Amino acid sequence: MSAPLLVAEGLYRRFGETVALVDAALRIDEGEVVAVLGSSGSGKSTLLHCLAGIVRPDRGRIVFDGQDLVTMSDARRSALRRDAFGFVFQFGQLVPELTCLENVALPLRLARVPRRAAEQRAGQWLERLEVTEVAGKRPGEVSGGQGQRVAVARALVTRPRVIFADEPTGALDSLNGERVMRLLTEAARDTGAAVVLVTHEARVAAYSDREVVVRDGRTRNLEVAA
Amino acid sequence: MIGRGAVADLVMGARMAVTGGREGWTRALLTAVGVGIGVAMLLLATAVPGALDARQARGDARDDLRMGERVAAGPGTLLVHPVDIEFRGRPVRGRLVRPEGPAAPVPPGLTALPGPGEVVVSPALRRLLDSPAGPLFAPRLGGARVTGTIADEGLAGPHELAYYLGDDRLTDTSGATRLDRFGGGLPGEGLGPVLMLLVAVIFVVLLLPIAVFLGSAVRYGGERRDRRLAALRLVGADTTMVRRIAAGEAAAGALLGVAVGIGFLLAGRQLVPLVTLYDISVYASDIRPPTALLLAVVLAVPALAVLVAMLALRAVVVEPLGVTRRGTPxxxxxxxxxxxxxxxxxxxxxxxxxxxxxxxxxxxxxxxxxxxxxxxxxxxxxxxxxxxxxxxxxxxxxxxxxxxxxxxxxxxxxxxxxxxxxxxxxxxxxxxxxxxxxxxxxxASGQDTSRAQAQVQFRDQPDLARVLRQLGGAEGVTAATGTLSTGANVGSPDGPPVEIRVGDCAALAEFARLDRCADGDTFLVSDPGDPVAVPAGAMLTVEDGSRWRVPTTARTAQARPDPAGWLQNGVLVTPGAVGTRTLGPLRSTVYLRLDPAAPDAVEHVRNATAAIDLTTPVSVLSPTxxxxxxxxxxxxxxxxxxxxxxxxxxxxxxxxxxxxxxxxxxxxxxxxxxxxxxxxxxxxxxxxxxxxxxxxxxxxxxxxxxxxxxxxxxxxxxxxxxxxxxxxxxxxxxxxxxxxxxxxxxxxxxxxxxxxxxx
Amino acid sequence: MCIVLRMSIGQTFLGLLEATPRHGYDIKRRYDEHFGHARPVAYGQVYATLSRLLRGGLVEVEAVEPGEGPDRKRYAITEAGVTDVAQWLARPEQPEPYLQSVLYTKVVLALLTGRQAAELLDVQRAEHLRLMRDLTRRKRDGDLAEQLICDHALFHLEADLRWLELTTARLDELAAQVRR
Known part of the structure; x- marks a missing residue:
């Protein structure tokens, strides 16, 4: 068996008095969709933030592709997030001033891709996520489902190796939620990207290959005895 | 009509202006400070004319300049001689006084006139005299004893340097003015129309941005307020209530700001006497915004706040589920x-x-x-x-x-x-x-500071050698030249006026280009712009009526502006060519070169001058x-x-x-x-x-x-x-x-x- | 519901006995208190079940008191009985509608016997999710009719899981009540 893409072990993290993670662990292989389940306040979002190199754990080890994220400098982690990771959040992630097309092109532009090329690739992803019609609109002018598909396009546009999705359907109705999940997982499988999917909804988690439960900051990795 | 519900809404809004946790307080504080700064500036601006008026009124009350009006000496008269000098760039208002009778007027701020050898000084001057710089000024008081302090009503401002010095040698022929009362003189020179224009436009330019600033200060936290109003709609407030609540909130914030602003003004007022701006200092009590304007500001600012809040609300629709901008831009x-x-x-x-x-x-x-x-x-x-x-x-x-x-x-x-x-x-x-x-x-003053940096003119001082010795010996003076002079008329007393100037060759060279010069020579010079012909051998009538004949050996020389920039028609005479006794009372003019490395040189010159005559000013030459x-x-x-x-x-x-x-x-x-x-x-x-x-x-x-x-x-x-x-x-x-x-x-x-x- | 109940009544009795040996009437009283809300179990059912368990070697008669009637016997759980309860609790139920009663029974028993009830819920959730994944996959590949059928099942399963989550979150409260 090949080395896992992303491994986290023994993660501890507290915010002031609040203990968010206690000896949490997780591994993700390439192309795998892993659901992280837990009630609100269980620490699942913190786990995602740690895995993505947004939050540095107090203790523990996170290895992505042979590099330890915990000891990595902030600049290196930023670069990693730009180049190797993609993100989809529940809401508030699109820059309200930019058009949808520009929003999707943003990660490429941050990675110094020229504007024209970046917007061309962004356009292809909008098409792929069936939201071509909103390219010139601002996020405030599109529906929640469209906005979320734009966000997925943005997460995928850099062809990341891991996509971190934090309650990506949290603000959507079931039909739109299902559509976003279908497009997200299909696109991830096609590009070979792994997906870390934080959710509290079983129907969303059902799009995963495997789930990890977080309770009170601890992970329970239940391999189903099939 | 405002019902009880409306009042309740307003009060509710007012409470919201100051509640709401740390965020709420921060916002209220920012608004209050922002509005407060603006209000304080506005009030200060409205108080400036009043402050200057108060200052002017005190100035008028002690006015002692008399133009042309003659007062006969009597028991109720006073001789005053102004001494307007400077100390380290600050003006000093000095007065030599000599009562001519028991009922002589006492200037405002004094309880009694100083006797001979006594001086009453302003608090600022007293502090100066007590400071390390005191000895640099003291000689100008002629060794008089400080016997009192001028009270506030006798001063233009708290930092004014002023004194009244008793001098029993004053006469009405030595340049002193005879007064039977202080004040009542001519009003001071006002600002001309152009200056008035400038001042008016300056007020506009400075106050308008403050008004704009006020407009934005009352809108601090606008977005958050919109959200709060939406929450109120959700729990059942209608649009009218929301408007009233917003109005109450805006007015409360602005009123808080006005209070803060008045506080700023009161606090700032106490600092005002510590400051001297352009030689002008005013008392804290002078800063008093006119009541009408104060009221106007107190009312206008909350009104402005409410207006701005209403205008802002007009642009949005506050709905229970949030705030939407009205339409597309x-x-x-x-x-x-x-x-x-x-x-x-x-x-x-x-x-x-x-x-x-x-x-x-x-x-x-x-x-x-x-x-x-x-x-x-x-x-x-x-x-x-x-x-x-x-x-x-x-x-x-x-x-x-x-x-x-x-x-x-x-x-x-x-x-x-x-x-x-x-x-x-x-x-x-x-x-x-x-x-x-x-x-x-x-x-351009025409003054040539490369030749001399200071000029002293004594109105009646024929002993030039002593003057030159004393001034030339002052600290920081590197060179001194002097001449004696008197006015004269060619021919009869009504003839064209000319100047007779007596000095050694070096001193005369400041007034004309002399090709060669020896004691006993006489030169005739004229101002090319206004020539007066003084032929050699002409008879001149001197100021005191005595007559003096220009030697026939006098030569014509080209006039040259003196260091003070003046060209004169006249006769330049070396001492050997004239007996000074025949020329009546003589003025002496001294040009001094000062050591640029000694910034207090001019103060030493002033002291040396005061030792000769307390009333003689020292002019500092400047090209503009x-x-x-x-x-x-x-x-x-x-x-x-x-x-x-x-x-x-x-x-x-x-x-x-x-x-x-x-x-x-x-x-x-x-x-x-x-x-x-x-x-x-x-x-x-x-x-x-x-x-x-x-x-x-x-x-x-x-x-x-x-x-x-x-x-x-x-x-x-x-x-x-x-x-x-x-x-x-x-x-x-x-x-x-x-x-x-x-x-x-x-x-x-x-x-x-x-x-x-x-x- | 009663069918489901009958299927697990034996294990329920075992669970009640695991805490302490009891008389038949005590078992009935406890059962009715915790699980019999709408429909108390009949005495006949109690003794029939106990004799079945006795036959299976899962319980034994610990003591017989003098006098008349069936209530003289005090039953205790055997080693085999404890194992049977443990296996039953650890085994996820086949996800299907109206599963709550069984799951609830399991949770209460787990708490009564000092076992990890949270563990039980996690296992059950994993089982639910496995089925939901299958349904999601079928839905993706199927036509609209198939999708609608799958969705129906998915929503029911999700409801079960939500209930599970809620129960998990309130385990402490439940434990306090059950052990009263």
Missing amino acids: VRRRLWWRLLLPAAGLAVLLPVAGLRDGDGGVTRWLVPAGAVLLLIGTVTLLPWLTDLLVRRLRGGPVPWQLAVRRVQLDSATSARLVNGIAVAVAGTIGLQMLFAGVAGDFTT IESPKFADIRRGLAIGTVVTLVLIATSMLVGTLEQLRERRRLLAMLVAVGTRRSTLGWSVLWQTALPVGVGLVLAVGFGLGLGAALLRMVQAPVSIAWPVVGFSVGLGALTVLAVTGLSLPLLWRLTRADGLRTE
Whole structure:
């Protein structure tokens, strides 16, 4: 068996008095969709933030592709997030001033891709996520489902190796939620990207290959005895 | 009619202005401080004329100048001799006094006249005498004993240097004035129409940005308030109630601000006596805004706040589930925005020839025109911002973020920089006017400071050798030349006036180009602009009526301006050619060279002069003379502009910080997806710089327009003062940098990863 | 519901006995208190079940008191009985509608016997999710009719899981009540 893409072990993290993670662990292989389940306040979002190199754990080890994220400098982690990771959040992630097309092109532009090329690739992803019609609109002018598909396009546009999705359907109705999940997982499988999917909804988690439960900051990795 | 429900709504709004946790308090505090600063400035401005009036009134009460009116000596008269000298650049008001009877008038602020050898000094002078610098001034009091202090009512301000010195040698023939009372003299020289114009426009230029600032200060926390109102709608408030609650909230915040402002003024007033601005100091009690204006401010500011809040509410629809902007951004119409500046120009342009008339109507027209023109920048700015920014696209990511942000909400951006635009436009206009009319107020004195730096003229002092010895020996004096002189008329006492000047060859060389000179020589010189022929051998009638014949050996020499810049018709005589006794009373004129490394040299000269005669002033030569009033106004404007810009920068900073706080989640998200913080920092810079840039473009345009109109009005040639434009643009750039720099810490803090958690 | 009940009544009795040996009437009283809300179990059912368990070697008669009637016997759980309860609790139920009663019974018993009830819920959730994944996959590949059928099942399963989550979150409260 090949080395896992992303491994986290023994993660501890507290915010002031609040203990968010206690000896949490997780591994993700390439192309795998892993659901992280837990009630609100269980620490699942913190786990995602740690895995993505947004939050540095107090203790523990996170290895992505042979590099330890915990000891990595902030600049290196930023670069990693730009180049190797993609993100989809529940809401508030699109820059309200930019058009949808520009929003999707943003990660490429941050990675110094020229504007024209970046917007061309962004356009292809909008098409792929069936939201071509909103390219010139601002996020405030599109529906929640469209906005979320734009966000997925943005997460995928850099062809990341891991996509971190934090309650990506949290603000959507079931039909739109299902559509976003279908497009997200299909696109991830096609590009070979792994997906870390934080959710509290079983129907969303059902799009995963495997789930990890977080309770009170601890992970329970239940391999189903099939 | 306002029912009980309406009052309850207002009260509820008022409570909301100050409650709401730390955020609520911060917002209330910002509003109060912002409004408070504005109110304090307004009140201070309204108090300035009163303060100057009070000062003027005290000045009038002690006036002792009499023009032409003769008073006969009696038991109720006093001889006064003014001694207006300087100490280290500060004016000193000195008076030698000698009562001629028991009922002699006592000047205000004194309980009794000082006797011979006694002196009564102002508190500031007493402090000076007690300070280490005291010995440098003391000789000018002729060794008199300090017997008292001048009370406040006898002084123009707390920092005035003044004294009354008893001198029993004063006579009415030695230049002293005889008084039977103090005060009642001629009113002081007022400001001319051009200066009045300047002062009026300065007030406009300084107060308008403050009004703009007030307008934005009462809107601090607008977005959050909208959200709160939406929550109120959700629990059942109708639109009318929401309006009343918003009104109550705005009024309460503004009232708090007014209270803070009055507090600022009262506190600031106590500091006022510590400050001497342009040799003017005033007492704290002088700063008293007129009650009517105070009331007006107290009422107008909350009213303005309510008005602004209502206008802001008009643009949005507050619904239970949130606030939506009304409709899509409208295409801004140009015509009405042009109305104001056009009206301003229409008012300003026909006004010409101000210099001659007394300007009764124009005194109001000009500031009104300036106000219209400057408000025009406020109305045009959003349109221009729109126009310039609408077509922008592309560029690096930070630029793109900033441009898009400004495109989306150009009104907010424009509102932030309104104040800057007005202040800069006004400053440019005024400074242009200054540069244009500076020629009127700054004159070349013709004085030649390379030959001498100080001049002392004794009105009756024939012992030149002693004078030269004493002055030349003063500390810091490197050279001294002196001449004796008297006036004379050619032929009869009614003949053309000439000057007879007696001195050695070196001293005479300051007045004419002498090819060769030896004791016993006489030279005839004339002013080429106003020649008076004095032939050799002519008979001259001297001032005291005695007569003196010009030696026949006198030669003609070319006149040369003396170091003080004067050319004279006359006769230059070496001591060997004249017996001084035949020329009557003689004045002595001394030119001194001072050591540039000894800054107090002139003070030593003044002391040496006082040792000879207490009333003789020392003139410091300077190549130009600037009207002191003009200089004051100019400096006042510079200080006012900087203070105004600091105010505006503060309000921009508050706006930017608030905007950042509102976008904290988005910022955290951008960092999460790997955006460099520098990218965000640059976008904040551009986002500030872009509207400021547009504002400056407009401000420069309008400022030049205003300046040209003002210059035309005073009939001065129109020229663009590029240094002023550069200065203003520099100030704008500085503002941008300061605002960006000060908002970076918050940006860094907000983009820490925890930002994603808060929701 | 009663069918489901009958299927697990034996294990329920075992669970009740695991805490302490009891008389038949005590078992009935406890059962009715915790699980019999709508429909108390009949005495006949109690003794039939106990004799079945006795036959299976899962319980034994610990003591017989003098006198008349069936209530003289005090039953205790055997080693085999404890193992049977443990296996039953650890085994996820086949996800299907109206599963709550069984799951609830399991949770209460787990708490009564000092076992990890949270563990039980996690296992059950994993089982639910496995089925939901299958349904999601079928839905993706199927036509609209198939999708609608799958969705129906998915929503029911999700409801079960939600209930599970809620129960998990309130385990402490439940434990306090059950052990009273």
